[in-house]
Amino acid sequence: MFRLNRSLKPLCIAAAGALIAAAFAGCAQSGTEEKPREYVSAESPIVRSFEPYKAPQSLKSGANEVTSPVTPKHIIYENGIVLHDAEVDMSDEASEASDAEGLHFKEGNIRYYVVDGLKDEEVEKKINDTIYNTVMELYNAKLPPYRGIRTADFSPYELQKNVYIRECANFSNVLSLVVEASVYGNYDEGENYGSIDVVEVMPLNFDLRTGEQFSLSDVFADDVDYKEIINGLIADYLAKNNISAGDSPSEALMYDYGSNLSLVTPFRGISDDVKFSVNEYCVELIFDYNTPEFDTSYSNGMYSGWSPAYYSVAFNLPEVSQAAAIFSRFDTEENIYENERTVEFAVSNYPVKTTDEYYSPSDVGFDDGDYQYTNVDLYASIPAEIENETLSALINERYEAAKDDTRTLAQELFSRYSGSQITMDRGYNVTRYGKFLLENDSLYADAYYYSENGDGRKLYSESYHTEKLYSEETGREVELSELFKEGVDYKTLLLEGIKKQELEWSDELKDDSYYLEVIENGDFSIYQEGISLTYKRSEDWEDYYSVRFKDIGLENLTVFE
Amino acid sequence: MKKIIAAALLVCMLAALFGCSQTKTETEVTYPFTPDSYPRVDGSTATIPLSEQFFSDATGVSLGDASTYIKHNTTHNAYVNLINGDCDIIFVTSPSEEEYAMAEEAGLELEVHPVVNEGFIFMVNEKNPVENLTREQIVDIYTDKITNWSEVGGEDKEIIAYQREVNSGSQTGFLDLVMDGREPADAPTEKRIVGMGELVEAISGYDNSDQALGYSYYFYVNEMYVREAAKLISVDGVYPSPETIADGSYPYTTAYYAVIRADEPEDSPARALLNWTLSDDGQNAAKEAGYVPLK
Numbered sequence: 001m002f003r004l005n006r007s008l009k010p011l012c013i014a015a016a017g018a019l020i021a022a023a024f025a026g027c028a029q030s031g032t033e034e035k036p037r038e039y040v041s042a043e044s045p046i047v048r049s050f051e052p053y054k055a056p057q058s059l060k061s062g063a064n065e066v067t068s069p070v071t072p073k074h075i076i077y078e079n080g081i082v083l084h085d086a087e088v089d090m091s092d093e094a095s096e097a098s099d100a101e102g103l104h105f106k107e108g109n110i111r112y113y114v115v116d117g118l119k120d121e122e123v124e125k126k127i128n129d130t131i132y133n134t135v136m137e138l139y140n141a142k143l144p145p146y147r148g149i150r151t152a153d154f155s156p157y158e159l160q161k162n163v164y165i166r167e168c169a170n171f172s173n174v175l176s177l178v179v180e181a182s183v184y185g186n187y188d189e190g191e192n193y194g195s196i197d198v199v200e201v202m203p204l205n206f207d208l209r210t211g212e213q214f215s216l217s218d219v220f221a222d223d224v225d226y227k228e229i230i231n232g233l234i235a236d237y238l239a240k241n242n243i244s245a246g247d248s249p250s251e252a253l254m255y256d257y258g259s260n261l262s263l264v265t266p267f268r269g270i271s272d273d274v275k276f277s278v279n280e281y282c283v284e285l286i287f288d289y290n291t292p293e294f295d296t297s298y299s300n301g302m303y304s305g306w307s308p309a310y311y312s313v314a315f316n317l318p319e320v321s322q323a324a325a326i327f328s329r330f331d332t333e334e335n336i337y338e339n340e341r342t343v344e345f346a347v348s349n350y351p352v353k354t355t356d357e358y359y360s361p362s363d364v365g366f367d368d369g370d371y372q373y374t375n376v377d378l379y380a381s382i383p384a385e386i387e388n389e390t391l392s393a394l395i396n397e398r399y400e401a402a403k404d405d406t407r408t409l410a411q412e413l414f415s416r417y418s419g420s421q422i423t424m425d426r427g428y429n430v431t432r433y434g435k436f437l438l439e440n441d442s443l444y445a446d447a448y449y450y451s452e453n454g455d456g457r458k459l460y461s462e463s464y465h466t467e468k469l470y471s472e473e474t475g476r477e478v479e480l481s482e483l484f485k486e487g488v489d490y491k492t493l494l495l496e497g498i499k500k501q502e503l504e505w506s507d508e509l510k511d512d513s514y515y516l517e518v519i520e521n522g523d524f525s526i527y528q529e530g531i532s533l534t535y536k537r538s539e540d541w542e543d544y545y546s547v548r549f550k551d552i553g554l555e556n557l558t559v560f561e
Numbered sequence: 562m563k564k565i566i567a568a569a570l571l572v573c574m575l576a577a578l579f580g581c582s583q584t585k586t587e588t589e590v591t592y593p594f595t596p597d598s599y600p601r602v603d604g605s606t607a608t609i610p611l612s613e614q615f616f617s618d619a620t621g622v623s624l625g626d627a628s629t630y631i632k633h634n635t636t637h638n639a640y641v642n643l644i645n646g647d648c649d650i651i652f653v654t655s656p657s658e659e660e661y662a663m664a665e666e667a668g669l670e671l672e673v674h675p676v677v678n679e680g681f682i683f684m685v686n687e688k689n690p691v692e693n694l695t696r697e698q699i700v701d702i703y704t705d706k707i708t709n710w711s712e713v714g715g716e717d718k719e720i721i722a723y724q725r726e727v728n729s730g731s732q733t734g735f736l737d738l739v740m741d742g743r744e745p746a747d748a749p750t751e752k753r754i755v756g757m758g759e760l761v762e763a764i765s766g767y768d769n770s771d772q773a774l775g776y777s778y779y780f781y782v783n784e785m786y787v788r789e790a791a792k793l794i795s796v797d798g799v800y801p802s803p804e805t806i807a808d809g810s811y812p813y814t815t816a817y818y819a820v821i822r823a824d825e826p827e828d829s830p831a832r833a834l835l836n837w838t839l840s841d842d843g844q845n846a847a848k849e850a851g852y853v854p855l856k
Contacts, residue, residue: 050625145625147609148632264609265851266781292613292628295606299634 047150048142053290055273056205056213060222063207063214063329068221069322072315074434074560075549076171076280076327078344079208080337081117083167088112088136104185108161110139113177117338118208126211131165131177134202138181139163144200146289146306147264148297157185157196168203168277168284171344173330174214175206176278178286182307197305201286203277207330214329216276219283224323230285230313231269233320237311238267261287261309264295275308278326280344282312316432343550345433345528345559354381355403359410366414372450373421374414378406380428383437388475391437395430395470402428402441409445417447417459433526434559436478437470467525480524483531488556494519497547498533518543526559592621593837596630600830603632603639604652607780608817611677612652614850619837643820644669649831651820652676670823675816676838677852680779680806681738682813684793688771691715693795696812699739702774705746710772723775735776738813779806780852806853817852 088110112135118124139161143149161183169176179202186195207214220226238261275286287294288308297306315324335341359376362368382399386392406426413422424445431438447460469478484490498515502508522535522543530548537543554560599620604612609631617627633639639651640660644667656664656671664671683699685691691714694702701707702722711717724735724745736745779801793801796812805811819838821831837843844854 047629050623050629052625145629147613147628148630150629151632264606289625289628292625295609297632 046143046154047145050145050289053273053275055215055275058215058217059207059210059212059330060218062210063218064331066221066325066328067223070221070325070328072321072324073327074345075554076344077331077341079117079170079173079175080335080339080341081115081170081175081208082339083113083170084116086112086114088139104155104158106158106160108139108163110135110163112163112165112179113167115175119336119338123208123211127175127206127208130206130211130213131179131204134179134204135163135165138179138200138202141181141200143183143198144289144306146198146297147292147295149198149306152196152304154185154196156187156189156192156194158187159183159185168279169326171280172327173208173332173336174278174326175204175208177204177206178202178277179204194302194304196303197307199305199307200288201275201308203275203286205276205278209330209332209336216272216274216283218329219276219278219324219326221323221325226323227270227272229319229323230283231267233313233317234267234270234311237261238263261311262295263293265293267293281316282314283326285311285313287311342529343548343554345526345549352381353384353399355379355399357403357406359407361414364407364411364414366411366418370418371414371420371422374423376406376410376413376422376424378403378426378428380426382428382430383432386437386472388472390475391470391472394475395437395439398439398441399428399430402426409443413445413447413460417449420447420449420459421456422447432472435472435561436526436559437472438525439466439468439470441466441468467523469525480519480531483526483559484556485558490556491516491519493552493556494531494533494547497530497551498545500551501545501547518545590621592619593833594619594830596620596622598830599630600649600834601647602650602652602834603634603642603648605636605639605654605817606633607654608652609633610850611817611847611852614846615652615834615838615843618842618846618849619834640664640820643671643822646822649821649825649829650834653818653820655816655818656820672821672823672825672835674819674835674839675855676819676843677817677847678806678855679815679817679853680801680811680813681734681776681815682779682793682801683774683776683796685774686771687792689715689792691794693798695797696739699796700743703740703745704743718772720774721772723773734778734815738815739776803848803853807856816855 112131115124115127115131118127161181163179163181165177165179167176168178181200181202183198184195185197187193205214206212217226220229270285270291274291275288277284277286286308287310288296289306294309296309298304313320315321315326355378357378359378360368361371361374368374380399380402382395386395406424409426410424413424422445425443426445427440427442429440431440442463442465444463445460446458446462448456448458450456470476471478471482481490484493495512495515498518499509502510518533518535522533524534525532527546530546531552532544532546534545535543549557549560596616599616602612602616612631612633613624613628616622616630617624620627622630633652634642636653637657637660639648639653640656640663642648643651644660644664656673661671683694689710691710694713698707698713702713702720703724707713708720709717710720795801799805799811801811806814819835821835825832838847839855844856848854
């Protein structure tokens with residue numbers, strides 16, 4: 001025995017110690033005394049054995065050949081299917097779980113989708129069976145084998161197991177879903193309280209032509225090394241965000257395409273079997289107990305749990321944009337749906353720089369106890385890189401100003417309306433649609449005083465919402481006419497589109513002159529499926545119209561060039 | 562006299578070791594612990610893979626399942642948990658003065674044993690022709706006495722000597738093992754790298770990376786994914802490898818440690834595990850996990 005840095009003893013003693021150790025080790029079993037365990041025992045049935053996730057086989061052989069460089073697509077087709085919400089009542093099963101495992105489960109929820117609208121009913125059934133079976137499998141599964149999960153004591157908690165499903169991609173004959181199962185519990189016994197949360201996700205990535213699930217390699221062109229691309233991006237991300245083995249992640253991640261990545265061992269690269277989902281922006285990699293180099297447990301005071309960490313491989317990154325095959329891999333000329341497909345704009349907004357901040361009175365020099373209620377927050381998001389320098393400077397300046405303004409206004413409201421209820425929701429978001437950047441700036445702020453009998457008195461109110469569309473080519477704000485090709489009678493096209501929408505909503509049309517007034521003097525914006533127009537008819541009334549790209553005709557628009 | 566006692570002890574222990582080592586055969590494999598008899602462990606993040614491999618090899622539980630039993634709460638928290646009796650053995654970096662003081666205040670003595678070796682390595686870009694630096698040259702570089710690669714056998718290019726941020730483990734290792742009390746030149750911001758990944762990137766990726774010199778721990782760099790190769794260099798003519806780090810011929814070596822409370826009974830699970838980690842089986846487990854065993 002020795003004490004490091006204080007009384008170092010000769011190495012030979014350490015060597016002797018090692019040999020003594022060896023001697024003990026061989027005989028250790030007989031002399032050990034069991035201590036009372038504080039956590040789940042080895043015999044407990046509640047944590048399942050480690051079964052690495054196995055990725056589906058590649059579907060390349062039965063799908064479109066896609067080679068790099070892939071031309072990025074500005075439009076995609078939303079699939080002509082409907083996802084019906086469905087729910088299972090599992091109250092009986094919850095009781096059985098309590099009996100079998102000695103834990104306190106209360107009734108949970110199971111929500112999933114039923115896919116409807118494929119012409120091929122067998123394929124539709126195959127997909128629906130897979131979804132249902134996955135959902136039920138996750139509900140009935142034991143706790144996922146996260147690192148260290150057996151060292152948690154679940155017994156004080158009243159647990160609830162829920163399974164949900166979310167849609168990630170529903171375009172170009174691709175349906176990407178994520179089934180999310182969580183076991184959540186809390187207890188509150190005076191000074192002893194806490195909560196625990198264990199989350200497991202299972203992606204389902206369907207080729208809607210066949211109902212088969214595709215692999216990560218299918219998302220990328222046939223002739224690229226997708227793992228090398230992804231590994232390089234992750235290595236860069238870890239480097240830029242100062243995450244290396246043994247380090248905690250930086251508190252302020254500047255980019256929104258990685259979350260909670262904390263390394264335990266050096267990152268050696270992804271395997272073929274990494275879980276993933278896709279959406280129109282990116283491939284989202286899911287790191288959990290299958291990727292032990294990432295530590296995905298967390299503990300914050302009495303709150304602890306395990307949940308996956310995510311890393312997004314954005315399709316518009318230079319390394320990826322000409323290698324992404326997902327928009328073409330399973331696409332068909334033929335419509336495989338009973339309904340028509342919808343044209344959508346492929347938003348390419350990643351990577352983004354984001355700020356999501358909540359201000360309490362004490363954050364800006366006031367006493368939290370002096371207010372009835374406060375909820376003051378700012379969410380700002382802009383593209384991390386904007387090619388046009390003038391526009392980049394303008395948007396970054398406004399992004400910073402939004403942060404400063406929010407703090408200043410929060411201070412002012414906390415100062416002026418002590419004793420009241422203050423809410424403020426500030427947003428500044430810039431979204432990229434091809435070569436256009438849509439700036440969305442909004443504020444909703446108010447202060448109320450509520451008397452003891454619940455009567456509210458408004459002390460302050462302010463709100464605005466503006467949208468501006470900029471061209472990344474010219475750096476200046478875009479006019480409505482610039483969304484259309486030269487020579488196109490855009491007013492007539494929009495007029496017809498507005499009238500079509502009006503008839504969908506009501507039986508009566510207004511005079512054409514009114515709609516032309518909307519077109520000529522209203523505000524316009526774009527969204528994924530079309531162009532929107534708003535017109536302030538009076539002080540307290542605003543008309544809103546949306547005209548879909550497919551009704552205008554893609555060939556008439558510059559946005560798809 | 563002490564040497565004689567140590568030698569005698571060694572012989573006795575070897576005999577004991579062989580006497581007890583027949584439990585593993587091809588047909589029947591027994592393990593010194595079961596998951597339930599395994600002591601409560603904690604430790605540094607850097608030793609999680611080591612701890613998981615120990616658990617797996619000592620219990621026969623698969624490595625994947627072993628991870629479900631192991632939760633390390635970072636170095637300082639592990640010391641706190643050990644001192645408070647919330648765990649029985651910890652695998653950590655060396656204790657700080659503060660942690661020694663905490664133990665003393667609690668009336669405890671800590672028993673600290675090296676359990677695996679670690680090397681402190683220097684690296685350059687693979688395009689850099691320099692293969693070796695002496696300890697003296699390294700100190701001269703980091704004190705701005707040597708500023709050009711031509712002074713150490715390389716090309717006529719300025720040396721960009723990166724340092725880590727002040728409180729990082731690597732910087733502590735650099736100051737303790739390499740500078741040994743000498744003050745390094747103050748690195749400008751662009752030469753002060755925050756993350757270890759960033760350091761590797763600086764050396765292997767950027768335009769001027771062939772001028773770069775950086776440092777890290779062997780365990781991290783040897784297995785890290787990098788776009789291009791960073792090249793480890795010899796120090797005083799000795800290349801860092803598991804062998805040269807283990808036998809001490811490589812000049813910059815340190816260790817990760819197993820720490821228990823000194824009052825643990827001789828037959829306690831903690832002491833039994835400590836002893837097992839230092840045995841051949843334990844050291845093989847360490848090697849399997851990618852660490853440099855003691856021998």
